[in-house]
Amino acid sequence: MPGDPLHPLALYQAAVQHPLSEAFFLARAYEENNDFKQAKILREDFCGSAAVSLGWVLTDPQRHAIAIDLDRPTIDYARQQIDAQPDNTADNVTLICDDVCRVCPPQVSAADIIASLNFSTLIFHSEETLLAYFQRTLNNLAPGGIFVMDLFGGDSAKQIGMQTRELEIDAIGTVTYHWEQRSYDPLTQRIDCRIHFTLPDGSTLDDAFVYDWRLWGIPQLMNLLRQAGFEHRQIWSDTLDEHGQPQGYYQPVSQIDAQHEWVIYLIAQKPNK
Ligand SMILES: C[S@@+](CC[C@H](N)C(=O)[O-])C[C@H]1O[C@@H](n2cnc3c(N)ncnc32)[C@H](O)[C@@H]1O
Numbered sequence: 001m002p003g004d005p006l007h008p009l010a011l012y013q014a015a016v017q018h019p020l021s022e023a024f025f026l027a028r029a030y031e032e033n034n035d036f037k038q039a040k041i042l043r044e045d046f047c048g049s050a051a052v053s054l055g056w057v058l059t060d061p062q063r064h065a066i067a068i069d070l071d072r073p074t075i076d077y078a079r080q081q082i083d084a085q086p087d088n089t090a091d092n093v094t095l096i097c098d099d100v101c102r103v104c105p106p107q108v109s110a111a112d113i114i115a116s117l118n119f120s121t122l123i124f125h126s127e128e129t130l131l132a133y134f135q136r137t138l139n140n141l142a143p144g145g146i147f148v149m150d151l152f153g154g155d156s157a158k159q160i161g162m163q164t165r166e167l168e169i170d171a172i173g174t175v176t177y178h179w180e181q182r183s184y185d186p187l188t189q190r191i192d193c194r195i196h197f198t199l200p201d202g203s204t205l206d207d208a209f210v211y212d213w214r215l216w217g218i219p220q221l222m223n224l225l226r227q228a229g230f231e232h233r234q235i236w237s238d239t240l241d242e243h244g245q246p247q248g249y250y251q252p253v254s255q256i257d258a259q260h261e262w263v264i265y266l267i268a269q270k271p272n273k
Pocket of ligand 1: 017045046047048049068069070071074098099100101116117118119120123
């Protein structure tokens with residue numbers, strides 16, 4: 001990716017995103033729900049740097065992505081990344097700086113896939129606002145289209161504390177990524193999560209990203225998706241090896257084993273007719 005490797009969004013991407021894998025996963029989830037027909041239009045809600053949208057169009061020039069984020073500097077960064085790509089890649093990504101709740105057809109095409117990744121759906125704190133978002137999502141999908149969101153949970157999700165991981169980044173060296181869960185209120189499910197970085201020179205980038213989320217439960221989300229009109233809903237979970245270690249291959253499940261921490265996808269499909 002071109003640009004400043006010390007930009008917070010570049011560090012974020014190195015720490016928590018795998019755009020090409022995410023693009024492959026989204027394509028597979030659509031195909032498995034649509035008799036192996038291929039998706040063309042991805043709408044990436046809460047797109048951040050639009051890395052997944054870029055991954056989507058880079059893996060097939062017939063594809064188009066609509067990437068939406070509310071934050072102007074973030075969209076400007078995404079624009080820089082996309083414009084730096086060769087050929088006509090940039091023509092295949094529509095970047096929109098707006099509230100995801102305001103963008104709908106005919107301003108944009110109905111999408112085959114709407115993705116809300118890295119827990120972005122958790123910004124909604126009330127049932128009313130989340131239900132309204134799910135209803136708009138259904139309206140913004142083409143027939144047979146899927147909505148994909150991720151969710152984390154397990155005992156560790158409600159524990160206060162910090163996890164750290166070292167990242168080896170070409171051109172700059174070792175950066176330490178810190179994931180902090182600063183507070184969690186079981187009454188409201190409100191969770192304060194933060195990302196910090198320690199840079200190779202020892203300086204720190206505190207509160208590089210701060211999230212005020214509601215850590216919804218799976219049954220709550222499934223129920224709201226149903227109320228929104230999504231008749232067909234699935235949970236996709238990681239495959240575990242014989243030692244209980246995640247393999248990075250998600251598939252639909254009807255139960256989840258108790259684990260200290262888990263990440264799942266909720267996938268909801270708009271009826272074909
Ligand atoms: C957790 S980041 C997710 C970034 C990216 N989707 C990913 O997979 O890493 C959430 C993003 O949502 C954006 N955002 C928050 N509220 C929004 C809204 N109502 N409409 C559009 N974007 C919003 C923020 O600016 C931020 O870039």
